[in-house]
Amino acid sequence: MNNFEQKILLRSKMIDISTGYPWIIALSEPDARRYGIRAGDTLLLKWRHHSTAVSVDLTTSLVKPGQVGLFREIKRQYKIPHDELIEFKLLEHPISLKVIQKKLLDKKLTYQEIFGVIRDIVRHRIDDISIAFFVSSFFFKKPSLQEIYYLTKAMAETGYLFKFKGRVVDKHSTGGLPGNRVTPIILPIIGVFGLTMPKTSSRAVTSAAGTADTFEVLAPVYFSAKQVERLIKKHKVCLVWGSKEIAPADDRIIRVAYHLTIEPFSKMVVSIMAKKVAMGIKYLVVDIPVNPTAKVNSLREAKKIRSLFLYLARKFKIKTEVTINFAADPVGRGVGPALEARDILRVLEQKKNRPFDLERKSVKLAGRLLELSGKVKRGEGKKKAREVLKRGLAWKKMQEIIKAQGGNPNIDSEGLSQGKIVFEVKAGKRGVVNSIQNQNLVEICRLLGAPFIKKAGIYLNKSVGDRIKKGETLFTLYTVSQLRMNLAKEGLKKLKIYYIS
Known part of the structure; x- marks a missing residue:
């Protein structure tokens, strides 16, 4: 029996660590040697009626031989209990990797090839590095309109397709x-x-x-x-x-593309239209x-x-x-x-x-x-x-x-709670607001904690075209801690938001 046919049975152990990825497991190094598994290998995890591809990390301390370490993400997604017997099988390299190699050589892809890549992304058959190569080769080498259509179609069809009545x-x-x-x-x-x-x-x-x-x-x-x-x-x-069932490959592609720091407009349009x-x-x-x-x-x-x-x-x-x-x-x-x-x-x-x-x-x-x-x-x-x-x-x-949707229908705009730590930024001179630097505005908001801190942000007291007097409030900062406010104040020394003429 070769490694790809061998079934591996291990007991689950919950590890209270969040990896940021739902498909990573931890194996002990002795078990890895026994079964011929290397770090980064892809295994098929099977438990009751669930199955998913997972990537392997190796450890000498987090789990013992005979155990498999499951991080918070897998526990949340599949609700596997502690000390449950789980079956694994080593997976061969997916065919979609050859498709990605083909695109790296700037060759045109068929619908079946693109669908295979997207399906493997959804099933976690390929890792983030492979996705990064796919995103780079596909979007930065000027895909044909037909390929863009194929990708949009594949992203939609590998998830749940709704059929609502009437004019949608x-x-x-x-x-x-x-x-x-x-x-x-x-x-x-x-x-x-x-x-x-x-x-x-x-x-x-x-x-x-x-x-x-x-x-x-x-x-x-x-x-x-x-x-x-x-x-x-x-x-x-x-x-x-959204929903994890709606164009599910998009979430993984977005996360990988974010680390590339740039987003081609073709990728943005595909993401929107697939949904x-x-x-x-x-x-x-x-x-x-x-x-x-x-x-x-x-x-x-x-x-x-x-x-x-x-x-x-x-x-x-x-x-x-x-x-x-x-x-x-x-x-x-x-x-x-x-x-x-x-x-x-x-x-x-x-x-x-x-x-x-x-x-x-x-x-x-x-x-x-x-x-x-x-x-x-x-x-x-x-x-x-x-x-x-x-x-x-x-x-x-x-x-x-x-x-x-489970909220309070009697809520009033003036009753919405905002951050209690408040700072008003005043105009240093009289004049007219000529422009607002959007990127700097967003950066200061994020220093205040937005969007993760819901009560953090900036209220714009003045708009473009407004006449202002020296000492008038231009904008107001809101957050929930003095530490966050201090970060934003330091940021304002370098990042100008309002331009006054």
């Missing part, structure tokens, strides 16, 4: 602009009109908050595919942080904000991204409209989860101190989605969206959504 709509922003939290305002407006909107939103990777981070201030956002289906069946709309396909979206509005210090910083780049969105939309038969808009400064006043959530509620509650720029953009995009889906006549979308906002119908629908 969605809105997506390419991001990169602080604030700009229009989705949680658009969602209840669309819900009032009876359209289906199963909104999957992202968490922040390099920004101060993602839509999911912000909405989580109001209600839970993590739900299984079946739970999402139940939410939509009853309420027609929801806002969730739209998986969710069964039929009508889509895409918002591309352009700003010299935002993710998309030129009109030329924006047009290329729009072209790719529209190509994939045609291939998947998704009726799509892509809007490009130049954004001079952040949209809304709050930057950071709790501050952005307060802006959202102020708009929905129609408070006098609401951010009108956020309201205008939300109404505009909601109107376009209503028109695109055929729910209202062309030219009437913005008016109809504004009406349901002013009449309080959108706020009532939002309360229904919050309650359905």
